[in-house]
Amino acid sequence: MDQAVLARVPEVFARRVGPALGLADEADVVARACHAMATRFHGGGRLIVFGNGEAATDAQHISVEFVHPVIVGKRALPSFSLTSDVATITGVAATAGLEEVFAHQLRRLAAPRDIALGISPDGGCVNVLRGLETAHRLGLLTLALTGGDDGGPIGRSPAVDHVLIARSADPRVVKEVHVTTYHILWELVHVFFEQPGVLDPRVIP
Amino acid sequence: MSDIEALYPFLYSGSTDLDAVMTSVRQSTVEKVDEIVTLRRTVLERDGERIAACAEAMAEAFAAGARLFAFGNGGSSTDAQDVATLFMNPGHMNGGAAHPLPAFALTADIAVVTALANDIGFEVVFARQLAASAFAGDIALGLSTSGNSRNLIAAFEEAERRGMLTVGLAGYGGGQMAELGTIDHLFVVPAASVHRIQEAQTTVYHALWELTQQALTRMEAGDGDDGA
Numbered sequence: 001m002d003q004a005v006l007a008r009v010p011e012v013f014a015r016r017v018g019p020a021l022g023l024a025d026e027a028d029v030v031a032r033a034c035h036a037m038a039t040r041f042h043g044g045g046r047l048i049v050f051g052n053g054e055a056a057t058d059a060q061h062i063s064v065e066f067v068h069p070v071i072v073g074k075r076a077l078p079s080f081s082l083t084s085d086v087a088t089i090t091g092v093a094a095t096a097g098l099e100e101v102f103a104h105q106l107r108r109l110a111a112p113r114d115i116a117l118g119i120s121p122d123g124g125c126v127n128v129l130r131g132l133e134t135a136h137r138l139g140l141l142t143l144a145l146t147g148g149d150d151g152g153p154i155g156r157s158p159a160v161d162h163v164l165i166a167r168s169a170d171p172r173v174v175k176e177v178h179v180t181t182y183h184i185l186w187e188l189v190h191v192f193f194e195q196p197g198v199l200d201p202r203v204i205p
Numbered sequence: 206m207s208d209i210e211a212l213y214p215f216l217y218s219g220s221t222d223l224d225a226v227m228t229s230v231r232q233s234t235v236e237k238v239d240e241i242v243t244l245r246r247t248v249l250e251r252d253g254e255r256i257a258a259c260a261e262a263m264a265e266a267f268a269a270g271a272r273l274f275a276f277g278n279g280g281s282s283t284d285a286q287d288v289a290t291l292f293m294n295p296g297h298m299n300g301g302a303a304h305p306l307p308a309f310a311l312t313a314d315i316a317v318v319t320a321l322a323n324d325i326g327f328e329v330v331f332a333r334q335l336a337a338s339a340f341a342g343d344i345a346l347g348l349s350t351s352g353n354s355r356n357l358i359a360a361f362e363e364a365e366r367r368g369m370l371t372v373g374l375a376g377y378g379g380g381q382m383a384e385l386g387t388i389d390h391l392f393v394v395p396a397a398s399v400h401r402i403q404e405a406q407t408t409v410y411h412a413l414w415e416l417t418q419q420a421l422t423r424m425e426a427g428d429g430d431d432g433a
Contacts, residue, residue: 004428005420006257012412013249020242027234031227053294054287061283068279070399171296172411175287179407180241183400187237188230198223 019168019177023184026164033143033162034185038192040115040141042199047079048110048140050102050131051119054175056083058119058145058182065186074190082106082131102131112139119145121174123152123165133159145181147174241404244396248405252392256409259372259390260416266344266370267417268424273308274339274369276331276360277348280403282312284348284374288410289313295418303418311335311360331360341368346410349373350402352380352393361388374409376402 023030037047047066049059059081066079082105083089092101106116116135118128123146132142136159143162146155151165166177192198263273273292275285292308311331312318321330335345345364347357352375364371365387372390375382379393394405 001258002261002420002423004423005261005416006254008416008419009253009257009412010249012415013245013253013408016245016408017242020238020245024235024238027231028227030234031230034230035223035227054290057283057287057290060286061280064279064283070280172291172415176404176407176411179404180237180400183404184234184237187400188233191230191233192226195222195226198226 015168015170016173016176019166019173020180022167023177023180029162029164030181030184030188033164034188035192035198036141036162037115037143037185038189039199040113041077041189042193042196043113045078045113045115045141046111047077047115047117048082048106048135049079049117049119050082050105051128052125054171055119055121055125055128055145055178056081058175058178059083059117061179062117062182062186065182069186069190075193077189082109099126099130102127103134106131106134106138106140110135110138110140115141115143117143117145118154118160119178120152120154121147121166121171121178123148123150123154123156125154129154129157129159132157136160145178147171147177237401240396240398240401244394244401244405245408248392248394248409251395252409255390256392256412257416259392260413261420262370262390263344263372263413263417264420264424266342267304267306267421269342271307271343271370272339273306273344273346274311274335275308275346275348276311276357278312278354278356280399281348281350281406282310284403284406284410285312285346286310287407288346288348288414291411291414295414298415298418304421306417309338328355328359331356332363335360335363335367335369339364339367339369343367343369344372345369346372347374347382348406348410349380349382350376350399350406352377352382357382358385361385372413374406376406 049062051059063079063081066077092104118132120128142160144154144160147166155163166174275288277285289308289310292306295303311334371388373382373388376394394402
């Protein structure tokens with residue numbers, strides 16, 4: 001066996017620990033995001049998810065998580081990923097440009113009571129930012145999963161209501177924190193559903 | 206009580222309950238973070254050396270011209286697609302350009318998947334694609350949390366018939382993927398939560414990718430084999 005490859009393994013795993021623990025420091029942001037999402041679902045909203053490259057697979061993972069819960073007895077919640085429609089994405093990209101794809105889809109598919117969740121590992125994806133800005137203008141609740149030091153332009157955008165930042169420069173580590181984050185988002189949205197009294201719009205600060 | 210609460214008590218009629226739920230929800234996040242950090246440590250201790258060996262075998266296969274076929278159902282299908290795009294379009298690693306490598310996700314072509322499912326059955330959707338497209342020496346990488354998905358078992362059986370290098374990621378006790386006994390590199394994440402299993406599996410395939418990249422770089426430089 002190549003001893004240099006073997007020697008690298010502990011470092012690869014060690015690189016994950018700090019960013020994973022960092023999510024615990026965001027527990028309050030997670031809780032507020034879940035409450036806001038549960039309130040939107042309670043009001044008939046749908047969850048619309050989007051991202052590029054590897055984050056496109058996260059978008060699809062999130063939508064299947066909500067539509068088909070892994071825990072028996074949890075209700076299915078309406079969600080879809082914008083990245084599954086390759087025909088529309090390549091069509092809009094070829095005419096208006098890749099920067100416009102998610103904004104275009106949201107303008108046609110979203111309702112004001114819906115939820116927009118954009119994923120961008122470095123917070124710099126222009127089409128994700130434009131999608132979130134469009135969603136915000138339409139009245140949707142907006143959330144972003146980003147990474148890096150400060151979440152990048154998406155993390156700083158006033159159009160995003162809830163930002164969760166995975167603090168790592170390694171996009172693979174960022175993705176892993178995102179996976180844990182959205183699994184927790186799904187589970188805790190259902191905790192709020194089990195307490196319908198807290199979903200009354202009047203109690204939202 | 207704040208001035209606003211005094212003026213508009215109806216606004217805060219449920220606030221005590223909400224505070225209690227928010228507190229329990231925050232605690233739940235902290236507990237889940239602890240679970241995944243502990244689980245990754247377990248995976249490293251159990252399988253760290255085997256992950257390195259698998260990455261070396263994958264690097265040797267790629268160097269010999271292999272293509273990677275990734276497959277899974279549901280959330281694991283998104284992991285399969287993630288594996289495929291990570292190998293195909295990896296961007297940078299440690300400041301340098303990573304090797305783009307040929308990879309396909311067997312769930313990406315919805316025409317083929319629905320045709321096979323409709324005409325024959327869902328259990329053949331991956332096996333038939335491997336039968337049509339894969340060669341001896343190619344890599345089959347399947348992900349399942351239960352280890353029991355019938356279409357994955359059929360795919361691994363087909364992959365073995367074709368002489369592919371087989372890599373499996375499973376959870377719980379490994380299920381039927383472990384019982385097969387034919388998967389060259391099987392990584393079982395020992396957890397009871399589908400979510401934590403998937404999170405640890407993501408780390409495993411990220412580690413496999415990074416170590417494959419490192420092994421390929423060292424093979425190109427001529428210092429990949431220490432003879433150990």
